[in-house]
Structures are given as structure tokens and as C-alpha cells.
Amino acid sequence: MEEKKNDRKIGVNTSSGAKKVSRVERERKDGTAAQTAKKSVTKQAEAENAAADARVESAKVRAERKTHRLEERMEREQELEAQRLQAEERAAERRLQAKERAQERRAARAARRDMLRNETKVQRMERKERERQEKLALQKQNRELEHELAMKRKEERMHKRRLEAEERKHRREQSTKRRSQKQGIGGWLAAVISLGVASLVMLTVITVGGVNMSNMSAMMSAGYRSNLYEITELSENLDANLNKLRLASGAGEQRRLLTDILVDAELMEGALERLPVDMVTTVNMTSFVNRTSAFAREGLTSVATGRTIAGGEETLEYMYETNAAILRELQTLRNTMSAKDWEKLIKDSQKGAMHDGFENIDSKAIQTPSSIQDGPFSENKEKVTAKGLSDAEEVTPERAAELAQEYFSDYGIENVEHVGDMVSEGLTLYNFNLRDGRSREIYAQISKAGGRLVMFDSYEKCMANNFSQQECVEIGAAFLEKLGMDNMRPVWLQENGTAANINFVYEQDGVLCYSDMVIVKVCETKGMVVGIEALPYYLNHCERTIGKASISESEAARSLGKIEPATARLALIPYEGSEALTYEFSGTYGEREYFVYVDAQTGEELEMFEVLNTKQGRLLR
Numbered sequence: 285m286e287e288k289k290n291d292r293k294i295g296v297n298t299s300s301g302a303k304k305v306s307r308v309e310r311e312r313k314d315g316t317a318a319q320t321a322k323k324s325v326t327k328q329a330e331a332e333n334a335a336a337d338a339r340v341e342s343a344k345v346r347a348e349r350k351t352h353r354l355e356e357r358m359e360r361e362q363e364l365e366a367q368r369l370q371a372e373e374r375a376a377e378r379r380l381q382a383k384e385r386a387q388e389r390r391a392a393r394a395a396r397r398d399m400l401r402n403e404t405k406v407q408r409m410e411r412k413e414r415e416r417q418e419k420l421a422l423q424k425q426n427r428e429l430e431h432e433l434a435m436k437r438k439e440e441r442m443h444k445r446r447l448e449a450e451e452r453k454h455r456r457e458q459s460t461k462r463r464s465q466k467q468g469i470g471g472w473l474a475a476v477i478s479l480g481v482a483s484l485v486m487l488t489v490i491t492v493g494g495v496n497m498s499n500m501s502a503m504m505s506a507g508y509r510s511n512l513y514e515i516t517e518l519s520e521n522l523d524a525n526l527n528k529l530r531l532a533s534g535a536g537e538q539r540r541l542l543t544d545i546l547v548d549a550e551l552m553e554g555a556l557e558r559l560p561v562d563m564v565t566t567v568n569m570t571s572f573v574n575r576t577s578a579f580a581r582e583g584l585t586s587v588a589t590g591r592t593i594a595g596g597e598e599t600l601e602y603m604y605e606t607n608a609a610i611l612r613e614l615q616t617l618r619n620t621m622s623a624k625d626w627e628k629l630i631k632d633s634q635k636g637a638m639h640d641g642f643e644n645i646d647s648k649a650i651q652t653p654s655s656i657q658d659g660p661f662s663e664n665k666e667k668v669t670a671k672g673l674s675d676a677e678e679v680t681p682e683r684a685a686e687l688a689q690e691y692f693s694d695y696g697i698e699n700v701e702h703v704g705d706m707v708s709e710g711l712t713l714y715n716f717n718l719r720d721g722r723s724r725e726i727y728a729q730i731s732k733a734g735g736r737l738v739m740f741d742s743y744e745k746c747m748a749n750n751f752s753q754q755e756c757v758e759i760g761a762a763f764l765e766k767l768g769m770d771n772m773r774p775v776w777l778q779e780n781g782t783a784a785n786i787n788f789v790y791e792q793d794g795v796l797c798y799s800d801m802v803i804v805k806v807c808e809t810k811g812m813v814v815g816i817e818a819l820p821y822y823l824n825h826c827e828r829t830i831g832k833a834s835i836s837e838s839e840a841a842r843s844l845g846k847i848e849p850a851t852a853r854l855a856l857i858p859y860e861g862s863e864a865l866t867y868e869f870s871g872t873y874g875e876r877e878y879f880v881y882v883d884a885q886t887g888e889e890l891e892m893f894e895v896l897n898t899k900q901g902r903l904l905r
Contacts (some may be wrong), residue, residue, distance in 0.1 A: 303359035315761045389514075397547045415554060423556065509556050512621070516554040516614040523611050524574070526604040529593075537588050546580035549573050569610065576603055673711070673822055676734030681705075684714045684730040691728075691737050691767065695812075704723040705732075709823055713738055729824065737767055740817050746782035746809040753777055755811065756784040760804035764788060769802065769821070781807045790825060796855040799824035799863060830856060831865060840867040840882040843889045847871040848880050857881055859890055866890060 439757050468536075529541045534837050553573050562798060583593040593600065679687070685700045699719045703783075706713050712732040728740035751759070757774050764772050775796060776787035783805055788798035805815035833840075848871050855868040866881040875896040882888070 285734055288847065302838055305852075338604070358600060365409045378584055393551070396542070415427075444585070446578050447694065472482045480890075509621070511555055512618055514617050515552060515555045518548045518613070519554065519607060519611040521548045522552070522607045523604075526600070526607060529602060530600055535587050538593065539584060541585045542580045542593075545585070549577035549580060572606060572610070579603060597697065620767065673731055673733040673736065676731075678732050679730075679735040681714050683736050684732075685716065688716050688718060688730060688737075692718060692726065695724075695726070696722075697726070708819065711738070711819070723884040736818070736820060736822060737816070741805075741818060744807045744810060744812070744814045745808040746814075750780055751806070751808045751811040752786055753779065756806040756808060757786055759806050759811055760784075760786045760788065760813060763804065763816075764802060767818075767820075772802065779808075783814070784808055790821070792828060793830055794854065795830050796853065796868070797824075797828065797863075798855060798857045828856070828863075833867070835863060835884060839866055840884065840887055841869065843882045843887055844869060844880055846874045847880060854884065855881065856892065864890060 306685075327628045459696060484751045525541050525548070529538065529545070534540050542880055552577040553570065556570050556573065579599060586593050616665040681702045685702060688700050689697060697718045701717045701719075703715045703717050706715060706729075708729075712728040714732060716728045716730065717725060718728060724744075726740055726742040729738045731738050732737065756901050757777065761772060761774070769790075771791045773791045773796060774786050775789050777796075785808065786804045788802045788804060792796045799820065801820045802816060802818045804813055806812070807814045833854065839853070841849055848870070849869045850872065852871045853868050855865050855866050857866055857868075865884045867884055868881065869880045871878055871880065877894070879893040880889060880892075881891050
């Protein structure tokens with residue numbers, strides 16, 4: 285019992301100890317858990333603090349980046365604003381420079397107008413010679429520049445070929461070395477370096493040469509563009525003044541307009557000669573400008589003497605309409621010429637938009653016989669009644685058509701069409717279109733009085749000089765004999781490329797009668813007449829009573845001054861509404877050639893012409 289009690293005590297003690305141990309253990313564990321929880325809370329707090337710090341730093345970085353971006357954007361905007369202001373300044377400067385250049389051009393043209401208005405005949409001849417020399421110098425400079433460009437291109441090609449040959453040779457050598465397994469790393473590096481240097485040299489040469497040629501090409505392009513703009517502007521001036529002249533009635537206003545027309549035509553003639561196209565392409569346009577100049581000069585003489593403008597409303601209307609057609613084509617050409625077109629023009633002036641544009645002007649805009657208003661007194665139509673046909677019997681249009689077949693019996697004509705009538709200088713003319721079996725078309729005018737062939741014009745492709753000038757003269761004379769015109773003598777020949785324009789005048793008792801003139805155009809390729817202008821002949825031709833010269837040829841030659849005479853003959857010339865018997869002298873002074881007409885009664889010099897050798901042939905001024 286005692287033992288059982290002890291055992292129970294021991295068990296109780298054991299149980300109490302176990303409980304005590306369990307409590308201590310729990311307390312220890314609770315303390316550990318609390319520490320752990322405390323540490324966890326501390327770590328969580330630290331993590332939260334670290335995250336908060338990180339968020340603060342991130343916000344600071346974002347703020348800094350935003351500020352930096354704002355600063356960069358502000359800098360870019362300031363730079364763009366500065367660039368915009370600089371661009372505006374440059375544009376304003378360019379506009380100011382362009383305005384100044386335009387003012388300079390206008391001032392130069394105004395000065396030239398004043399000079400042309402006041403210059404004497406001698407001054408005009410001297411000016412023409414200076415301008416001719418300047419033109420020749422400019423042409424020489426352009427040729428030298430083109431030659432320099434060509435030589436540079438040639439040098440570049442040769443250098444490029446040499447480098448390519450060296451490169452090919454080097455590649456072959458390297459290939460041979462690789463095949464023979466003898467090439468080391470040093471040789472390979474040397475080859476690579478050598479090839480790189482050669483390529484760099486070639487690229488440098490090509491780049492520098494390209495820049496130089498680009499600059500020269502730009503200079504030539506700018507000059508040609510300025511020339512085209514000048515021609516267009518002059519044509520615009522002619523359009524305005526010709527239009528005003530059609531309506532002007534006062535002598536003062538007519539004189540002012542005619543003077544401006546004369547000046548603009550003179551300027552336009554010079555500008556045309558500077559065009560980078562051949563003379564064949566602009567022959568009709570140049571001829572029209574020459575006729576406009578002559579029309580204005582004659583008009584000034586007519587107005588000064590109290591007469592109406594020579595040629596009347598019909599001629600003025602033709603001048604206006606033809607120039608208007610030219611102006612439209614020039615404006616189109618000016619507005620459509622691109623940078624590539626200007627580059628092509630520099631490489632080949634006989635191809636491209638510029639050549640095609642002026643060829644189009646010459647073939648379409650100028651609807652007039654290209655033959656023929658050059659040589660001494662070739663513009664004369666003084667009389668307003670047809671003396672040569674005053675007693676001629678009138679013919680019907682049907683009879684005129686038959687006569688047209690006879691006049692052109694050697695031309696293979698298959699169809700003759702009457703296309704209306706017109707009156708020119710008081711002479712009624714039947715207009716005909718004639719066609720052959722090859723679609724060639726001839727425009728002809730036959731007089732109602734007498735059925736005479738007064739004018740005809742046709743287009744022939746004359747591409748070669750198969751017939752000499754003398755042969756062309758003989759062909760023209762034979763054609764006039766077929767028309768019934770006898771005693772006609774050639775007095776002037778102008779060769780435009782492959783066509784010869786020959787002035788024939790009637791000779792009576794050894795005296796040349798310049799009023800009775802026929803101008804014949806002969807194609808030097810086919811040896812046939814392709815145009816005539818006989819209106820002056822039929823307006824003036826008659827048998828005259830020509831008096832005798834009161835002074836000798838040697839006495840008349842004293843009026844020539846410094847001109848050294850080469851030939852002399854008697855000539856009856858149109859002068860101040862009548863005719864005057866003169867000695868016609870041809871001679872030279874220095875390198876210039878002249879025709880001088882001295883009154884055979886008084887020894888007074890009545891007329892003087894200077895011979896100009898131009899792209900369009902020999903002209904008189």
C-alpha cells in the first residue's frame with residue numbers, strides 16, 4: 285500500500301514535472317514564436333520601408349527624366365524655331381536678291397531702249413559689231429567649258445578603267461597565290477589594304493570631279509534658263525505693245541509703241557542667237573523677229589512723214605497673232621522644263637524638251653512663208669495699185685486653178701482646191717491648196733487680174749547641200765522665165781542651212797529696178813523651187829523712163845568716206861514714196877562689208893546697209 289502510495293506520488297510528481305516541462309517548453313516556444321513574429325514584423329516593416337524608398341527613388345528618376353525630356357523638347361523647339369527664322373531670313377534675302385536682279389534687268393533694258401532710240405546709224409553698226417564680238421567670245425567660252433567637261437569625263441573614264449584593270453590584275457595575283465598556298469597573313473593584309481586604298485582613291489577622284497562638273501553644269505543651266513526667261517519676257521512685251529498698236533490712233537502713241545516694238549525685237553534677236561539650239565531649229569522664228577523689227581522701223585518712218593503704218597491692219601494683225609502663238613509656246617516650254625531637261629540640254633542641245641519646243645514653235649506657231657524678207661529693199665511695197673497688172677484681163681477661179689496646174693506642171697500635182705479669196709495691197713488674190721501624190725501640200729496665191737502666180741510656199745525636207753549656190757540661181761531664174769518674167773537679175777543670195785533665198789530684180793537698160801523684186805526659195809537638196817514672193821514685182825513693174833546720171837561713178841564714190849568700194853552699178857531704188865537713180869556700191873571698211881546707195885544726180889548718200897553674217901545667213905542692217 286505504502287509502495288502504491290509512493291508510486292502514485294512519484295507518478296504525480298512525474299506528471300507535475302512533465303506538465304512543468306511542457307509549460308516551460310510552451311513558454312520557450314511561445315517566446316521563440318513571438319521573437320519570430322517580431323522579426324517578421326520588423327522585416328516586413330523594413331521591406332515596406334525599402335519599397336517606399338524605392339518608389340520615392342523611382343519617382344525621382346521619372347521626374348528627372350520628364351524634366352530632361354521637357355528640356356530636350358524645348359531645346360528642339362528652340363532649334364526648329366531658330367532654323368525656321370533662318371530659313372525665313374534666307375527666303376527673304378533670296379526674294380530681295382531676285383527683286384534686285386529683276387530691277388537691274390529692267391534698268392538695263394530701259395537703258396538699252398534709250399540707247400537704241402537715240403543711236404545713229406554708225407553707232408548702231410558699231411554696237412552690232414561689238415555684240416557680234418561678244419557673242420563670239422561667249423560661244424568660245426561655252427565651247428571651252430563644254431570641252432573641259434568632256435575632257436574631265438574622259439579623264440574620269442580612263443582613270444576608272446585603269447583602277448579597274450589594276451584591281452582585276454591584283455585579284456588574279458591573289459587568286460594565284462591562294463592556289464599555290466604561298467600567301468601568308470601579312471600578304472593578305474597588304475592586299476586588302478592596297479585594294480582599299482585604290483578604291484578610296486577612285487571614289488575621291490570621281491567625287492571631286494563630279495562636284496566640279498556639277499558646278500559647271502549648274503552655271504550653264506542657269507545661263508540657258510535665264511536666256512529662255514528673257515525671250516519669253518520680250519515676247520510678252522511684244523504681245524502687249526502690238527495689241528495696243530492695233531487700237532492706237534494718235535501719232536505720238538504710235539511712235540512710242542513702234543519704238544518699244546523695235547527695241548524688243550532687237551533684244552529678242554540677240555537672245556535667240558544665244559540659244560543652245562542650231563540655226564535650222566529657229567530659222568522661222570528669227571525671220572519673224574527680223575520682219576517685226578523691219579515693220580517697226582518702217583512704221584516709224586511712215587508715222588514721221590504723216591502716213592499710215594506700212595502694211596496696214598492686215599500686217600499688224602498678222603504680227604500680233606503670230607507673236608501670240610509664239611508666246612503661248614514659250615510659256616509652256618518655260619513652265620514644263622524640268623531639272624532633267626536642263627541637264628539633257630547641256631549634254632546634247634539637239635535633243636530634249638528645249639529643242640523640241642523651239643522646233644514646235646518654228647513649225648506650228650509661225651504660219652508664214654519662211655522665205656523671204658532679206659536683201660536690199662526686199663520689204664518694199666510702196667505702190668498700192670498693181671502697175672504690172674493694170675491692163676490684165678480678169679480670170680475666174682476655175683481658170684486660175686487651170687493656170688496653177690500649168691505653173692506647177694513639174695510638181696506632180698493631183699489635186700487643186702480653191703480655199704477662198706483675199707485682197708493684199710489692193711490686189712485681189714485667189715488662194716489655192718495643191719497636193720501631189722506624196723501628200724506634199726503647196727499653198728499658192730494667183731491674182732484675179734491676169735492669173736499671175738503672186739506667191740507660193742511649200743514644205744520640203746532639205747537635209748543636204750546637193751546643189752551649189754550658182755545652180756540654185758539658175759534653177760530660180762528658169763522658174764521665173766516659165767512664169768513669163770524676163771530680164772530678171774539675181775542681186776542677193778542668203779543661204780539658210782540647205783535652202784537658198786535669192787532676190788531677183790528687173791533690169792531695164794542696164795539699170796537694176798529694185799522695186800520690181802521677186803524672191804525665190806530653192807531647196808538645195810532636191811534642186812527645186814519651194815517658194816516665191818512676187819507681190820512687190822506686180823505692184824511696181826512697168827516700163828520706165830529712166831534718166832541719165834548727172835555725175836560719174838568716180839564722183840559718186842567720193843561720198844563713201846572710209847568705205848573701200850569693190851563693185852559699182854546703177855540702181856533705181858525706192859526712196860521716200862518715189863524712186864531714185866543711184867550708184868550701188870559694195871565695199872568694206874575694216875572687216876565689215878557694206879552696201880551704199882549714192883544719188884546719181886546730186887552725189888548725196890541715200891541709203892547704207894551693213895552685211896551681217898549670222899546663224900541665219902547673210903542679213904542687212
